[in-house]
Amino acid sequence: MNMSHIRSTNSKPEEIVRKYLFAEGFRYRKNVKKLPGCPDIVLPKYKTVIFVNGCFWHKHDCPRFVWPSSNQDYWRPKILRNVERDNQNRKELEALGWKVITVWECELKKKVRENRLSKLAAEIKS
């Protein structure tokens, strides 16, 4: 199988969210480096940022997250550092007046995606 082909498909979680928002008429910027945590999606009009997080890397409280059974000395500090950084970024963004929304990878599974995305649109506008 050709890896470059896989990468070029628009099925990455953040692409799913971006496509939906664009179709709903939202306009956004991507990966804004000058904001804490370089948010995946920034909606200036709504003063809202969105992080699309992988359940494993960001330790989501869901069945997709399980501590790896091997190499614990490597994974544990790495993942806990991610969580700490996420919390710090959120605090800084909120202090700057941004609304911070996290969309988790598991919320974008086919069966639940539509529900999550329409909730997201409401969250942005609220």
Ligand SMILES: [Zn+2]
């Ligand atoms: Zn999850």
